[in-house]
Amino acid sequence: KAGEITVRLIQNYGGNHVIGRFRLSSISGAQRPVPNQVHKLKPDQIDELEKHYFAQINPTTAALAKELAEAKKRNRVDARVIQQRSTNLRPTYIFHRGDFLQPQKDLGAVQSNPPALAHRFEIKNANRLDLAKWIVAEENPLTARVVSNVIWAHLFGEGLVPTPDDFGTRAPSPGHRRLLDWLANEFIRLGWSRKQLIKTIVMSRSYRQSSGHRPELTYLDSYNYLLHRQNRPRVEAEIVRDLHLSVSGLLSKKIGGESVFPPISADVAAISFASSFKWKTSSGDERYRRGMYTFFKRTAPDPNLITFDCPDSNLTATSRSSSNTPLMALATLQNEVFHEAAQTFTKNLLENPALQTDLQRLTQGFRACLARFPEEAELVTLTGLLKDNREYYQDDKESALKLAPSKYPDPVEAAAWVATIRIITNLDEFIVRN
Structure with missing residues (x-):
């Protein structure tokens, strides 16, 4: 019988979590029954039929499937397999100081199975596969x-x-x-x-x-040989910048790709590269890629990396040295990269509708940087610092404009917060694991 259907939609999730477009579909007449042969299909048969439909029948997906098949044919590389290996293997010698042009033939060729290891490993063909198996063999710990x-x-x-x-x-x-x-x-x-x-x-x-x-x-285990406490290692040089970008929300999550060029001082680039190379700062999302993607110029590496003990890229390093100098604190205070991250972090705190008071913003900023709640004494110190910064930049609005985010409506307030946030991110606890 003809009639009316009333649909009532209730959404209680605020303005940011509601359905933008709502649509109902209806049919007239009785629904046709599903054939018995369809009911009897097994799940794997249904999957095969769906694949066949989208690959052969559906006009949109069938065209894409055809393009994909042609692309696979173009990119296929035929691997050549050596069916018969030569029985006359070339001799391998020890090179003088690693120079391949100076083989020490007077010492004789290197044996494929040294006597010291002959009783522990059975080597059949002495080829690269045997070497790989020997490296990861259980008998070779x-x-x-x-x-x-x-x-x-x-x-x-x-x-x-x-x-x-x-x-x-x-x-x-x-x-x-x-x-x-x-x-x-x-x-x-x-x-x-x-x-x-x-x-x-x-x-x-x-x-x-x-x-x-x-x-x-202290006297029983002064060097912590017995692991009675955890050590406090500092993060690697590349991760120092990553931490600042991450806490500000700027860090790009893109994986892979070409090297990028984060901002560095123009004077450093001019002195280091002269006219042979130009450091063109990356833009957009590439500007905020992880430190591992930073372009490394052997003759003039990124000053931030060198400051935080990044090893020379010309040599293999199995471990990194760790120093603690005042230059590190100055680098994080004066560098453009860290300043930009502090500006964005400040903007996020001030524009967050859930944070209405200074205490809430300080607590949130402290937790985001140090992964813990601030103690009462720390909050008192930060509150006093914020107050002093407001008074200072109220009297020096020109400096406030330079420090605050670009085109921010209240540069004095923003500059005071940027200066305060930079003190938190410059703490030893921010880049040292506790």
Whole structure:
């Protein structure tokens, strides 16, 4: 029978979470029954029919499927396989100081299976595949021990063997030999998964300890050999900039691609590159890519990276040195990259409708930077600093215009907050793990 249908839609999620366009569909007459042969289809048969429909029948997807098939044919590379290897393998010599033009033939060719290892490994063909299998063989624990030690050093600040590039007779013995052996065996058992090994370590009690100083253990374990507390390593040079971009919301999440050119001082670029190379600062999203994508000029690297102990790109580095100098604090205070991040962070705090008071904004900014709530004394200090900054920039509005975000309606207020936020991001706790 003909009649009316009333539809009532209630949305209680505010103005930002509602349905923009609502549509109802209806049919007239009885719904036709589904044929029995369709009812009897199994799930895998339905999947095959759907693939056939979209690949062969549907005009839009069928055209795309055809283009994809043609593209795969164009990009296919035929791999050539050597059916018969030569039995006359070329001899391999030790090179003088690594120079391939100076083979030391007087020492004789290097044996494919050294006598010291002959009783432990069975080598059949002495080819690259055998070498790869030997490197990861269970009878050869060295690879797993070295990788486990590097991961441990990254998480604890120092490896179980303090020389990650030397596991030979000149290297000091590991302070926890059984622990290193267990980590190596666990690494192999987990299928050589670095992620799984990292998860195992970070969920341990040793890793989750506080970094706080314990006076009662100062004389018993002054160098923390027994891991009675967590160490306080600083983040790598590339991550210092990433932290500032991340807390401000500027950090790009794009993965892969070409190197980028973040802002650096024009004077540094002019002196370093002269007329042979031009440092063209990236724009748009590329400007805020992670530090690992920064273009590295060997003759003149990014000053920010050098300041925070980034190693020379010409050499392989198994570990990084860590220094602590006043220049680091000056770099984060005066550099354009960190200043821009502080401006954006300030703008986000001031324009957040959920933050109405100075106390709320200071607490939110503190938590975002240091991952903890501020103590009462810290809030008092920051509140006083914010008040002093407001008074200062009220008297010096020209400086406020330079410090505040561009075209901000209240530059004095914004400048006061930028100066305060930069104090928080310049704390040691911001770039050092506690």
